[in-house]
Amino acid sequence: MDIIQSVLNGDKRSIAKLITLVEEKSDDATKILKTIYKYTGRARTIGITGAPGSGKSSLVNKLTHILREKNKKVGIIAVDPTSPFTGGAILGDRIRMQDLTLDEGVFIRSMGTRGALGGLSRACYDAVKVLDASGMDYIIIETVGVGQSEIDIVKLADIVLLVMVPGMGDDVQAIKAGIMEIGDIFVVNKSDKDGADRLVTEIEMTLDLSPHKNSWKPPVIKTIATETYGIVELSENIEKVWNHMTQGDYLKIKRKNRIRQEIIDLLTETLIKKMMSRYSEKIDALVEKVLERQIDPYSAMEIIISDAK
Amino acid sequence: MDIIQSVLNGDKRSIAKLITLVEEKSDDATKILKTIYKYTGRARTIGITGAPGSGKSSLVNKLTHILREKNKKVGIIAVDPTSPFTGGAILGDRIRMQDLTLDEGVFIRSMGTRGALGGLSRACYDAVKVLDASGMDYIIIETVGVGQSEIDIVKLADIVLLVMVPGMGDDVQAIKAGIMEIGDIFVVNKSDKDGADRLVTEIEMTLDLSPHKNSWKPPVIKTIATETYGIVELSENIEKVWNHMTQGDYLKIKRKNRIRQEIIDLLTETLIKKMMSRYSEKIDALVEKVLERQIDPYSAMEIIISDAK
Numbered sequence: 001m002d003i004i005q006s007v008l009n010g011d012k013r014s015i016a017k018l019i020t021l022v023e024e025k026s027d028d029a030t031k032i033l034k035t036i037y038k039y040t041g042r043a044r045t046i047g048i049t050g051a052p053g054s055g056k057s058s059l060v061n062k063l064t065h066i067l068r069e070k071n072k073k074v075g076i077i078a079v080d081p082t083s084p085f086t087g088g089a090i091l092g093d094r095i096r097m098q099d100l101t102l103d104e105g106v107f108i109r110s111m112g113t114r115g116a117l118g119g120l121s122r123a124c125y126d127a128v129k130v131l132d133a134s135g136m137d138y139i140i141i142e143t144v145g146v147g148q149s150e151i152d153i154v155k156l157a158d159i160v161l162l163v164m165v166p167g168m169g170d171d172v173q174a175i176k177a178g179i180m181e182i183g184d185i186f187v188v189n190k191s192d193k194d195g196a197d198r199l200v201t202e203i204e205m206t207l208d209l210s211p212h213k214n215s216w217k218p219p220v221i222k223t224i225a226t227e228t229y230g231i232v233e234l235s236e237n238i239e240k241v242w243n244h245m246t247q248g249d250y251l252k253i254k255r256k257n258r259i260r261q262e263i264i265d266l267l268t269e270t271l272i273k274k275m276m277s278r279y280s281e282k283i284d285a286l287v288e289k290v291l292e293r294q295i296d297p298y299s300a301m302e303i304i305i306s307d308a309k
Numbered sequence: 310m311d312i313i314q315s316v317l318n319g320d321k322r323s324i325a326k327l328i329t330l331v332e333e334k335s336d337d338a339t340k341i342l343k344t345i346y347k348y349t350g351r352a353r354t355i356g357i358t359g360a361p362g363s364g365k366s367s368l369v370n371k372l373t374h375i376l377r378e379k380n381k382k383v384g385i386i387a388v389d390p391t392s393p394f395t396g397g398a399i400l401g402d403r404i405r406m407q408d409l410t411l412d413e414g415v416f417i418r419s420m421g422t423r424g425a426l427g428g429l430s431r432a433c434y435d436a437v438k439v440l441d442a443s444g445m446d447y448i449i450i451e452t453v454g455v456g457q458s459e460i461d462i463v464k465l466a467d468i469v470l471l472v473m474v475p476g477m478g479d480d481v482q483a484i485k486a487g488i489m490e491i492g493d494i495f496v497v498n499k500s501d502k503d504g505a506d507r508l509v510t511e512i513e514m515t516l517d518l519s520p521h522k523n524s525w526k527p528p529v530i531k532t533i534a535t536e537t538y539g540i541v542e543l544s545e546n547i548e549k550v551w552n553h554m555t556q557g558d559y560l561k562i563k564r565k566n567r568i569r570q571e572i573i574d575l576l577t578e579t580l581i582k583k584m585m586s587r588y589s590e591k592i593d594a595l596v597e598k599v600l601e602r603q604i605d606p607y608s609a610m611e612i613i614i615s616d617a618k
Contacts, residue, residue, distance in 0.1 A: 030607055033605065033607065034605045034607050034608060037602065037605035037606070038602045038605075040602070041602060252600070255600060256596050256597075256600055259596045259599045259600055259606060260592060260593075260596050262606045263592060263595065263596065263599070263606055263609050263610055263613070264581065264584075264585070264592070266606060266607060266609075266610035267581070267584055267610050267613060267614070268577060268580075268581050270610060270614055271577075271580050271581075271584070271614075272573065272576070272577050272580075275573075275576055275580070276573070283569060283572060283573070284569075286572065287565050287568045287569045287572065288565075290568045290572070291350075291561070291564060291565055291568055293346065293347045293349070293350060296342065296343045296346035296347075297346070297568060297571045297572050297575060298339055298342065298343050298575060299343060300572050300575075301572055301575035301576050301579060304572070304576060305576070305579055305580075
């Protein structure tokens with residue numbers, strides 16, 4: 001198969017083609033992914049998330065330029081929000097990455113959900129594998145923090161950047177439990193706005209109060225992405241956190257969690273497909289009974305499960 | 310069990326308590342839901358979705374007032390977006406329903422995602438069952454159209470209202486494939502804004518061009534919810550569509566689909582739980598191998614599946 005070799009050689013057209021196959025969940029794609037898997041694990045994956053309008057795309061753009069100055073190859077996966085309505089404001093800032101598309105050492109891909117169970121995260125992680133095997137040094141996954149699924153994706157990256165903006169209602173108290181924990185680095189973007197220092201203090205205080213999962217405290221960095229302010233400091237801190245992570249077991253544990261989640265997602269998908277094909281008539285018959293209120297849905301499920309034994 | 314009788318009697322405190330049990334996925338809740346299931350199926354469920362800021366809450370409020378004038382009991386489930394960031398703007402309009410909370414014939418509940426697999430839709434449909442058994446005549450499910458999961462929920466309602474607003478980027482072309490199809494009634498809210506008539510025309514044209522799933526064409530209604538403009542017409546059209554649906558097989562088919570989806574969700578959840586407890590050691594061992602690139606995740610999954618046979 002030609003495509004494997006050309007993906008391993010970093011050919012952008014082949015990379016794009018394979019990611020499309022991956023999104024379409026073709027059998028071919030799975031075969032190829034199995035083959036290239038042994039070439040993965042070398043790239044550093046960075047997840048960036050934050051509310052719509054927090055300037056994530058600009059940050060990704062500026063970070064990528066710094067990585068390119070160091071001659072690092074960068075793959076970018078921009079996960080579009082799953083909104084079936086336009087959400088123009090959410091997607092509008094993709095354009096801020098356009099100048100990167102001409103750079104040979106940068107590959108950018110937008111991915112959207114297709115509504116399939118576990119679909120987005122699977123396609124996204126398969127795309128990461130493709131980019132990883134193709135020789136990218138860094139893979140940046142940008143997700144808009146509008147849904148649990150986007151957060152699930154980003155939290156499986158090696159390093160997670162949580163982007164907040166002063167005065168956007170992003171006060172730390174308001175952020176749902178569990179979100180602060182996923183941040184390895186906190187970015188206060190648009191830090192020339194009122195309240196930036198208060199937001200930094202709030203984040204620092206919350207971090208001081210919460211039990212550290214790691215031996216180091218996540219840095220809090222002020223940036224103004226549009227003016228390239230704070231970007232060098234941010235990239236240095238990514239380096240620093242990476243070193244922390246690789247000195248201890250942290251990276252290994254994170255990657256193990258990602259793999260475990262992926263196996264479980266694959267299992268789920270496969271089991272459901274099997275169930276559906278093997279028991280579709282049975283399910284149809286039970287649906288009728290449930291509709292007539294002769295039986296409830298839970299008991300219907302239990303009947304199928306006990307049959308499947 | 311006292312709670313069953315008081316839910317069947319329509320006691321609001323008991324309803325609230327049972328929905329909480331349902332959200333916590335307690336074993337008790339499932340037992341109770343099994344028992345009350347035979348009392349469900351009488352309420353009409355109406356799903357309302359649209360982009361943030363399209364005025365869904367105001368519409369729900371005004372519709373509810375009209376239903377109350379006819380002495381109908383109304384249960385409202387407001388599904389919060391799953392955003393782990395604040396999304397203040399998305400949630401802000403809950404307050405527009407506050408005047409309803411004092412009405413004995415109205416029950417309002419906000420529900421959020423907990424990130425669990427199929428968690429939101431299961432909890433939401435269990436809540437619908439509780440409200441249905443409690444004697445509500447109408448159950449309105451309001452979801453912000455920001456994610457696939459919210460759309461999945463609303464499209465399982467008996468009648469789906471798609472709310473759009475002129476000039477919000479909600480032009481019909483921009484709406485993702487598959488969304489137009491789920492609308493049984495189209496609402497152009499804030500119709501005093503520029504472009505309202507054009508939006509109506511666009512919707513009409515799209516409906517004319519697409520093959521009708523039903524024997525009737527979905528109505529397109531102009532409203533200004535805040536001024537109660539168009540609300541009577543909307544409620545009359547809900548009645549009309551209901552009559553269409555019950556004359557043919559349409560309602561039955563929709564309800565069957567909902568039940569099938571629910572059984573599949575329950576199956577999925579149960580199967581994964583079983584897998585996880587039965588094969589957790591095996592999965593751990595395979596995770597190590599995948600991490601070391603001795604094996605790929607797909608092959609790891611296949612090993613577990615073939616073992617499970």
